[in-house]
Amino acid sequence: MMRKWGVSTELIHDQHVAERKTGAVAQPIVPAVAFSFETHEMASDTVSGKVDGIYYGRYGNSTLRVLEEKMASLENGEAALAVGSGMAAISSVLFGVLQNGDHLLVTKDVYGGTYHFLTTLLPRCGISFSLVDCTDVNCIVEAIQPNTKAVYIETPSNPVLTVLDIEAIANVTKQYDLPLIVDNTFMSPCLQKPLDLGADIVIHSATKYLNGHGDVIAGVIVADAEFIQFIRKQIMGDLGQVLSAWDAFLILRGLKTLGLRMERHCSNAHKIATFLESHPQVERVYYPGLKSHPQYEIAERQMGGMGGIVSFEMKGGSTAATSFIDALHLSMISFSLGDPETLVQHPATMTHSSLSESDRMDAGITDGLIRLSAGLEDVEDVIDDLAQAFDKIKETSKRNGEMIYG
Numbered sequence: 001m002m003r004k005w006g007v008s009t010e011l012i013h014d015q016h017v018a019e020r021k022t023g024a025v026a027q028p029i030v031p032a033v034a035f036s037f038e039t040h041e042m043a044s045d046t047v048s049g050k051v052d053g054i055y056y057g058r059y060g061n062s063t064l065r066v067l068e069e070k071m072a073s074l075e076n077g078e079a080a081l082a083v084g085s086g087m088a089a090i091s092s093v094l095f096g097v098l099q100n101g102d103h104l105l106v107t108k109d110v111y112g113g114t115y116h117f118l119t120t121l122l123p124r125c126g127i128s129f130s131l132v133d134c135t136d137v138n139c140i141v142e143a144i145q146p147n148t149k150a151v152y153i154e155t156p157s158n159p160v161l162t163v164l165d166i167e168a169i170a171n172v173t174k175q176y177d178l179p180l181i182v183d184n185t186f187m188s189p190c191l192q193k194p195l196d197l198g199a200d201i202v203i204h205s206a207t208k209y210l211n212g213h214g215d216v217i218a219g220v221i222v223a224d225a226e227f228i229q230f231i232r233k234q235i236m237g238d239l240g241q242v243l244s245a246w247d248a249f250l251i252l253r254g255l256k257t258l259g260l261r262m263e264r265h266c267s268n269a270h271k272i273a274t275f276l277e278s279h280p281q282v283e284r285v286y287y288p289g290l291k292s293h294p295q296y297e298i299a300e301r302q303m304g305g306m307g308g309i310v311s312f313e314m315k316g317g318s319t320a321a322t323s324f325i326d327a328l329h330l331s332m333i334s335f336s337l338g339d340p341e342t343l344v345q346h347p348a349t350m351t352h353s354s355l356s357e358s359d360r361m362d363a364g365i366t367d368g369l370i371r372l373s374a375g376l377e378d379v380e381d382v383i384d385d386l387a388q389a390f391d392k393i394k395e396t397s398k399r400n401g402e403m404i405y406g
């Protein structure tokens, strides 16, 4: 038997066949909305699901199909669905597992857009949720209600990089027969495969590392074939969240370099986190690869790399944090992450501004917190940029007679 390919080979070759007519090595883009059939019977069998096939662009197309098969294979899942954004993936999955009267258990620190969906759209559908500290599986057990229908986690979390033990949580969810949904955006399948650890459904914002170039909004869901078919037909088809073939092509192109990019994101992030940890103007650094991280051991065991995101709390709170990011020259202030450029943002007033004050505090999102997405640059240049911004705000605070830095 042939040895299973490594992930970088799989990223480039799996599901990939040269285009038959021309021999093209790059994936062809098929923008077609309509697909034709030789007989009426074949068309009717395809729409009814009796035979597998592509029939109308709102339910998928052949370029998307290549991306879906590749993502299912990378996550070791049965099937995948590509949708129009990470939020489309999250909302479709939650609408797929929940109905009026149900309850959802959610880890207490999640992406701000997910929180917004939980607090605005879900209640309109009569669905309740509880935010739970999932670092302690006993808290999950205690929070389960008779109408709880699923557990939703994000690990490492956005933005404070809490690492959750997927295997331990899956043991609990299996006992209570609840699907475990994992947002794997921060890791990508190169660094973490939640289905192998017992999760049931994996979600990605493909906008981030999977595409990796900051020019596509997309999402991916990986799960068993029956659930994927249900989402495709009953949710995506009706809500119209399909991805375009052009964007699927860009993600397929991006995936080929995902292995290399993740290596560089991780090593740059580690060096930046180490620099920040020893800096006198920094109160605290959150990076799973630092020994000071509260879940360092789980991260070492569960993750194939520590990821590209570093968050840190500045001494001096909001003023220091916002003046610091304003003083950066190379790193850019931006809401996204996972791009070639180093991106920074102030979660309290940007990505997580929809959180209530108390949920924000519970999630550890203080006014002085900054999230940095390490890019692919020469890391010395990023660190020099951070150093000059620290010096600049220290000078300003001295001039203003402030005593923040002693």
Ligand SMILES: Cc1ncc(COP(=O)(O)O)c(C=O)c1O
Pocket (backbone or CB within 6 Å): 085, 086, 087, 088, 111, 113, 154, 158, 183, 185, 186, 204, 205, 206, 207, 208, 217, 218, 219, 335, 336
């Ligand atoms: C962890 C995580 N999940 C989901 C999303 C939503 O993705 P999208 O912007 O593609 O809808 C984001 C966006 O930042 C995210 O950080």
